[in-house]
Amino acid sequence: MNANHQVPQIVVEDLVKRFGNFVAVDRVSFRIGRGEVLGFLGPNGAGKSTIIRILCGLLRPNAGRALVAGIDVARDAERVRERIGYMSQKFSLYRDLSVEENLRFFGGIYRVPRDELPERMRFAINMAGLGGREQALVSTLAGGWQQRLALGCAVLHRPPILFLDEPTSGVEPTSRRRFWNLIHSLAGDGVSVLVSTHYMDEAEYCHRAALINQGRLIAIGSPDELKRTALGGELLLLECDALGPALAALEHAPGVLDCSVFGNALHVLVGDAERSLRELPAYLAQKNLSQTRLDRIHPSLEDVFVQLIAVDSAKRRIAA
């Protein structure tokens, strides 16, 4: 971890946003440091975009506090807007303008110093890989290029903070990879980036990932931390012939925290893997069950997220 990451650029405390009776953001708190890339992950409609829009000053929170670059967004959105770059979920450059005209427009809107503008525009064009296509209308560009141009427009004025709302959705895998490289090179220059995605594998590209479900932040940490600790235990894989009875039996087994079906096997969350590996075969035998395989597994981030979301959603159903 970089020492810079300790300098907070975004501080969010107990943020709440309601639309009528619907709670879109429910007491969310987190921080993002300088040069840090925080990924927002979660299903569609989880509230990722809503949080980003609040931080850009596009929506007013109902409660809580959000400081961006040290400025309270609810109080002085205009000053915040000078310090951020934003890529909205829906493509929002002017399709009937050319690449260069779009860049010039945002250069004017952000009042990029005139003597710097040609150099900044060149930077954005090179970054997006759009050299030689400066005069092309944006509507004629492919999706990946459009997204990189949108990023170029968002960083034209060198904002210290970037909000990217699903920048890679609908973009082909090689372009996605390239996009993440761009994000990291910006972060390397000290730009703090909040990026949302619904591709779980993209969490691996982030310094830290935050998992959001139904408006609540249910886990946050580096990919490694999340894999190690977010589940609150260790994961065992159990293969057997009678999945149903085994599931029922294991839910009450000593040391077992949770158990769920994963394909034709069971994922068993336990407090202590070593002990359970020793004790579970005997416990199953006692119930007239036997396993064909029992191993400790290292969960992928996707496992962690799927597990966490399933647990969180189940908890809410019970609460409701």
Add this chain to the structure above:
Amino acid sequence: MKFRRLKAIAIKEVLQIWRDPRSLMIALLLPFTQMFLFGYGVNLDLKHLPVCTFDREGSQLSQSLLKHFQASQYFSIVRNVDSYATIVKAIDDGTCGLAIVIPPDLSARLNDTGSASVQAILDGSDDNTANIAFGYTAAVVNGYSNDIAMTAIDRQGRPLQQTWAMTVQSRVWFNEDLVSRNFIIPGLVAVIMALVGAQLTSLTISREWERGTMELLVSTPVRPIELMFGKLAPYLVLGWLDAAFCLVIAALWFAVPFRGTLLTLFFTTTLFLIVVLSLGYLLSVLIRSQVGASQIALLVTMLPTTLLSGYIFPIDQMPKIIQDITYLMYSRYYVTIIKDVFLKGSSIPELMTPILFMIIYAAAVMVLAARAFRKRLV
């Protein structure tokens, strides 16, 4: 307010107008076609109204009277009939709008009593035309009766002299020929500019919401007032172009006399354009859909400007309550101004009252529009 941002918006808007054939079409073609359509279509002059005659006397006197009708440019005799039934039919099927019936005893009565009357039957289904036709009929008959009186006096060998002690000699000012086109066309310029102006700007903000570009724009530090001026500026230029178009057509093609100065016209027209453009802009801000905004823009420009501005229907002939309502109609002031500038040659000081009202109106709409624009999504 930062001029740099205003300029960026204005340039972007010009590029978009240039690349969108639809808005250019509204801006350039619509005024052109409307000018000719309305210029020729709206005509309140009475010329060559088809007349049928029913001469029940058939004397020299009656024929001579009817010749006067024939000679007038307002009437043209299309039929001579011989029964009331035929008259009813002719008026019913619209082949004539006026029937002149000469009684069988016209000459006799005139000789005996010194006065006689003829009957005029009018198609009242178009009361405007009927009124005018009646006026002209009376004029023709009066003129003729005057002739007879003079001749009679002359024949009696008295010295020729004025038969009436006093007569009314009317003198029409400003529109000497009483050509209705002269007073309709300047007002028409107002109608067209109101229509086109508000249409154009009613699309500008709603289009950005619909295309999703607004979400990014409101996340930038651009101020509502910069956005408004940046967006209105290119349309003001287009508006000037349109106004010049319409005014040239009015003065050259329709030969409406222009007695004012170009400066007065430019100043007041600019003021009016600012009112209608910001009105369209305000609607665009309030209604985030292009179709909705342009429909409402049509409603708030077309109706008040055609009906309540005095463009065709004189305001002082309206019921009191409606007259009061017209004070709220921005176009009323400009219609007054442009008619006066064209026909009376009025200058800015003479038009101070309507100009002042327009300034207040423009300021109010702009303040509303700037305040109505919220840099938030909901």
